[in-house]
Amino acid sequence: MSHFKIKVILIPALFGGLNGKLYENMRIGIRWQKYRSEMLNSRYDISLTNIQFNAVENVWEMYCHSIRELPAEWMIEGELIELIETYNIVAIGKIEGKSNSETLTAM
DSSP states (O other): OEEEEEEEEEOOGGGTOOSSOOOTTOEEEEEESTTHHHHTTOOEEEEEEEEEEETTTTEEEEEEEESSOOOGGGOOTTOEEEEEETTEEEEEEEEEEEOOHHHHHHO
16 A cells, blocks of 8 residues: 655646545545556556645645555656546646655544
8 A cells, every 4th residue: 555645736627627625535546647658557546635725835735545556666756646537637736755654643
């Protein structure tokens, strides 16, 4: 299981983004912009926790949990990502870093 933190900006619903809000334990797809060809034949689902809006940077920050282990080379801080629902990109952002289970349970 992979645990990591991300920062994202949401795509407005008018342009294919979410009609609602992000919520605790939401399951959503994730893909990496750099590894698009590897993502064509598979989908990685994550669960979102500790969702907070950072008004200073105007971004959403959250922790992610993936049931499948993700490749270590994809988990580099700064890697660009997309959150997806079906075929729509609903948010774009970046990896903020890995986390361990002790960090997540303390929050």
